[in-house]
Amino acid sequence: MSSAAQRKQFLRGIPFPFCAGCGGATVATVFLKAVDELGFKDLRSFVFCSGIGCASWIPSPHFKADSIHTTHGRSIPVATGVKLVRPDLNVVVFGGDGDVLGIGLSHLIHAARRNLDITVIMVNNMIYGMTGGQVAATTPLGTWTTTTPYGSYEPPLDAFRLLASAGASYVARWTTAHMAELTESLKTALTTKGFSFVEVVSQCPTAFGRRRGFKNVKEMLRWLKTQSIPIDDPEAASMPEQGETIAVGEFRRRTVIPTLTESIQQVTKRAGKQ
Amino acid sequence: MSRTEVRICGLGGQGVVLAGQILGRAAVYMGKNAVQTQSYGAEARGSAAKSEVIISSDRILFPKIRSCDLMVAMSQSALDVYVHDVKEEGQLFVDSDLVTKLPPSMEVHKVAATRISRCELGSATFANVVMLGAFTRITRLVSSDAMEKAISESVAAKTKTVNHKAFQLGFVLRESH
Amino acid sequence: MSKVLSPGTYFMQGNKALAEGAVAAGCRFFAGYPITPASEIAEHLAVRLPHVGGIMIQMEDEIASLASVIGASWAGTKSMTATSGPGFSLMQESIGYAFMTETPCVIVDVQRAGPSTGQATKGGQGDVMQARWGTHGDYASIVLSPNSVQEMYDLTIRAFNLAEEFRTPVILLSDEVTSHMREQITVPPADHVEIRTRTPPRVGEPYFGGTLVPPMPSVGEGFDVVVTGSTHNEVGLRFTADPTVHSALVTRLVGKIEVAAQSMMDCExxxxxxxxxxxxxxxxxxxxxxxxxxxxxxxxxxxxxxxxxxxxxxxxxxxxxxxxxxxxxxxxxxxxxxxxxxxxxxxxxxxxxxxxxxxxxxxxxxxxxxxxxxxxxxxxx
Missing domain, CATH: 3.40.50.920 (Rossmann fold)
Known part of the structure; x- marks a missing residue:
């Protein structure tokens, strides 16, 4: 069956609300491709949690599945409640950089620390797009935004290295210009036992590209591709300070650590003996 | 008067809340009504702490004590703060090494609870229960059987034996003067 | 230890009685963050919930605590969190979310002397209006107030029953004195206690409208549930432009509590x-x-x-x-x-x-x- 036809099984048929050229639509397509390639016939075994921001609209209400569209930043703790009660379900969080790395950052770190068996997909457009283009924790240094009219004066945060050190089982970063690598990464993330995190650096033509002087989406995608360097490149180390290069690649934890559900099951067993 | 108001006070960490809890539980085992409340500072150790127990044959309406019949003071500072509302005919129980400045006109029972706990049991931790032993024998407010049962129900399993020993050490104690 | 507390008389602390009431009511998920004078609830449920197949998790803050309670409730489990003033303030946004999404859950606020850190270990009753009006927008609260250790147990069961019956968050407003007080409590036999539980929808039945209190599906049961804190229609789809959808939704949410208010008013x-x-x-x-x-x-x-x-x-x-x-x-x-x-x-x-x-x-x-x-x-x- 053609993948496009197959993917209709995954969608409600409600049109996505994204601006023309938005990376959100690309991420939705690639995610469904990954799910399709993993052999899922529908999304019945999935629960999607998302917060507030453009990326949160990827699953809710468009995916034909259970979805919980939470308050801003709280998709991960809501997902925690769902996963602990129903460990049999595949719980996936979608969110933007503001949602996941800004207001909801502490939940992200703690979910990684706990090795909560969920997948978080962060669409990083380097800006608060929905609210009109304000500076984000991911905005490259010196960028003009509506709240940094003389250029942003804070370095961006590197989610990849943060989560690898916080205890995540799988971490990856790609851009919307790396569709093939992204598809494979999402498949790995969805099949990884434990906490997995995929960052997709994505274009926001409306609130970011336009103001950075990109003429069109094609130019933005070209920029995403040319700025990308492999994560193990020594040059990648300077990334967090500059935010102008995008270190792409994967991190896989070699030692298997128990998931939060497994740890709690152990505790329940211990409690039963007392 | 069927209502007896007891205050056990000291510093955070001396186990005054637990002592009050044991006393209240023992009273309930004897078929009486009991309410225990407490007050303590934000610091886990060292600030003034009190535990108050009301024991009555009637239903206890107001749960806080207003004129104290029996007060146990495990520290000088606690005694100084809380002695003001002890009744004239009330009785005072003090840790004799830690409380030395006593009110002039009041029946005072001096119990070397901390010293006994440290010397006999190797730690000051059980001074609260040593004190309860002496308190039980002198006041006869609750029976020693009820107290022993309440101790078993209130302390951690691994400290049961030593707490019962502490209670007995206090119970057989002759008062020091 | 047995599954539920055996019937009989106990000398028990208020917070512990509340926790036992929750277990008796069928609560099987608790998330919380340490705070005086509420912590004993979390501590006791950490001991007790594993015995009954439940989960207690200490979250990174009170915001995450209530958010995970909401997630657990949508996964089909009766859930609760407990806190005091500062944490209750942090929970307000999610209380609005639980109200808007009709998520049954119980939120315990053990009041202490505020505002701010205030007198953290001393009792107070200053959160009465926050319990009514704490989140933004129009809403209706159900707030219960115990005054004895017995009622800490009884009203916790009632709080769960009301939450399940009306599909709404219920606030149990205790205070330091009642929570830390120890006194006698009589635990009734389990079959003497009425326990209510949400009803799932029939296939195709709307679960965000159609009736004053709609049935509630769980995720993972094939309903393709859409839950959102945005204004939504009867099947949960976002409708943020149409004033009549907003008006109908919020009026119903407030109305379902107002209509039942007479039966809920419980006074001695x-x-x-x-x-x-x-x-x-x-x-x-x-x-x-x-x-x-x-x-x-x-x-x-x-x-x-x-x-x-x-x-x-x-x-x-x-x-x-x-x-x-x-x-x-x-x-x-x-x-x-x-x-x-x-x-x-x-x-x-x-x-x-x-x-x-x-x-x-x-x-x-x-x-x-x-x-x-x-x-x-x-x-x-």
């Missing part, structure tokens, strides 16, 4: 028929009223009271009934007139309303103070 009353002096109180303060009324009666002053076991919806009919008889209505509370104004609104001139307010140090208003106020007020008449 005494001598409403012929009293000269009436007291209106709730929580720990009501324990002083019991004794004051006894003393006044002994002294020949006819006194009565209404004790609010449900604070919100506000039990107007009881307050009105008291004000029709009593010439003076005294309102003692450990805050600066939060319920007083509400009583004044309902009494509406039918009687003189006298506030008695005491804050700080966790000290209760005493029966002596109340008798004094009552005598002074009646002398002036």
């Amino acid at each position: 009353t005494f001598n409403l028929d012929g009293c000269d002096v009436g007291f209106i109180s709730f929580g720990c303060t009501s324990r002083a009223v019991y004794e004051a009324v006894e003393t006044l009666e002994e002294q020949g002053i006819s006194a009565g009271f209404v004790r609010l076991r449900t604070i919100w919806p506000f039990p107007e009919k009881y307050v009105r009934e008291l004000a029709e008889q009593a010439r003076v209505v005294i309102v003692p509370e450990m805050n600066l007139k939060q319920i007083y104004y509400e009583v004044q609104r309902v009494v509406d001139g039918a009687a003189r309303v006298v506030p008695v307010n005491q804050i700080g140090g966790g000290e209760l208003v005493t029966p002596e103070t109340l008798c004094h106020v009552a005598k002074e007020a009646t002398d002036k008449l």
Whole structure:
């Protein structure tokens, strides 16, 4: 069956609300491709949690599945409640950089620390797009935004290295210009036992590209591709300070650590003996 | 008067809340009504702490004590703060090494609870229960059987034996003067 | 340890009784963050929930605590969190979310002396209005107020029942005194306790409308549930432009509680028929009223009271009934007139309303103070 036809099984048929050229639509397509390639016939075994921001609209209400569209930043703790009660379900969080790395950052770190068996997909457009283009924790240094009219004066945060050190089982970063690598990464993330995190650096033509002087989406995608360097490149180390290069690649934890559900099951067993 | 108001006070960490809890539980085992409340500072150790127990044959309406019949003071500072509302005919129980400045006109029972706990049991931790032993024998407010049962129900399993020993050490104690 | 507490009499702390009430009500998920004077609830459930196949998790803050409770509730499990003032403030956004998404859950606020860190270990009753109006937008609260260790157990079960029956968050508003107090409690046999549980929808039945309290699906059951805090239609789809959808939704959400308000109003009353002096109180303060009324009666002053076991919806009919008889209505509370104004609104001139307010140090208003106020007020008449 053609993948496009197959993917209709995954969608409600409600049109996505994204601006023309938005990376959100690309991420939705690639995610469904990954799910399709993993052999899922529908999304019945999935629960999607998302917060507030453009990326949160990827699953809710468009995916034909259970979805919980939470308050801003709280998709991960809501997902925690769902996963602990129903460990049999595949719980996936979608969110933007503001949602996941800004207001909801502490939940992200703690979910990684706990090795909560969920997948978080962060669409990083380097800006608060929905609210009109304000500076984000991911905005490259010196960028003009509506709240940094003389250029942003804070370095961006590197989610990849943060989560690898916080205890995540799988971490990856790609851009919307790396569709093939992204598809494979999402498949790995969805099949990884434990906490997995995929960052997709994505274009926001409306609130970011336009103001950075990109003429069109094609130019933005070209920029995403040319700025990308492999994560193990020594040059990648300077990334967090500059935010102008995008270190792409994967991190896989070699030692298997128990998931939060497994740890709690152990505790329940211990409690039963007392 | 069927209502007896007891205050056990000291510093955070001396186990005054637990002592009050044991006393209240023992009273309930004897078929009486009991309410225990407490007050303590934000610091886990060292600030003034009190535990108050009301024991009555009637239903206890107001749960806080207003004129104290029996007060146990495990520290000088606690005694100084809380002695003001002890009744004239009330009785005072003090840790004799830690409380030395006593009110002039009041029946005072001096119990070397901390010293006994440290010397006999190797730690000051059980001074609260040593004190309860002496308190039980002198006041006869609750029976020693009820107290022993309440101790078993209130302390951690691994400290049961030593707490019962502490209670007995206090119970057989002759008062020091 | 057994699954549920065996029937019998116990000498137990309020917070522990609350936790046991939750277990008896069927709560199988608890998330919380340490805070005085609520922590014993989390500590006790950490011991107890694994025995009954439940989960207790300490989250990174109170925001995450309530958010995970909401997630667990949508996964089909009765869930609860417990906190005190500062944490209750942090939870307000999610309380609005739970209300808007019709998520049954129980939120315990053990009140201490605020605002801010205030007197962290001392009791207070200053969160009464926050419990009613804490989140933004229009909504209705169900708030219960226990005044004994027995009621910590009983009202927790009631809180879960109301949450499940009305598909809404229910707030159990305790206070430091009642939570930390130890007294006797009688645990009834399990089959003597009514336990209510949400009903799932039939296939195709809307679960965000169609009826005042719609049935509730769980995720993972094939319903393709869409849950959102944005304004949504009967099947959960976002409708953020149409004013009629918003108006219909929020009016129904408030309405489902208003319609049932009469049955929810639960008060303890005494001598409403012929009293000269009436007291209106709730929580720990009501324990002083019991004794004051006894003393006044002994002294020949006819006194009565209404004790609010449900604070919100506000039990107007009881307050009105008291004000029709009593010439003076005294309102003692450990805050600066939060319920007083509400009583004044309902009494509406039918009687003189006298506030008695005491804050700080966790000290209760005493029966002596109340008798004094009552005598002074009646002398002036």
